[in-house]
Amino acid sequence: MHTGSCLCGIVKYRIDAPITALSHCHCSMCRKAHGAAFATYASVPLEAFHFTEGKDQLGAHHSSEHVTRTFCKRCGANLQFVDNRDHTVGVTAGTLDSPLGVLPQKHIFTGSKADWYEIRDGLTQHTGDT
Secondary structure, eight states: OEEEEOSSSSSEEEEOSOOOOEEEEOOHHHHHHHTSSOEEEEEEEGGGEEEEEOGGGEEEEEOSSSEEEEEETTTOOEEEEEETTSSEEEEEGGGBOSOOOSOOEEEEOGGGOOTTOOOOSOOEEOSSOO
16 A cells, blocks of 8 residues: 655545556656656556545646646645546656655656656656557
């Protein structure tokens, strides 16, 4: 089990499944949503993700036809990337409070990465999302 929270701590969540990998997304929407070169997500089954506190403080932005991004309305912390075409939730790894250890990682949507950022870590890179 893993736990996480937003920056101000009003929204808290629990994940009842192992986290087995992380993806660093370089798409323009993730870059803008996070104000960084990329956003890092842990993909977990939808049924394993549960808000435990502050669900009424969640905001939602429908960034595309199939994707909803959630955030804390008080502090603005990005929390999830939910694609209604599958049964998983992309949890923003930076909001996890429990340790993960070393996990497999990859870069996705590198075809639209920021031109000012150079990927030098040797991780697998995909121009799309696979």
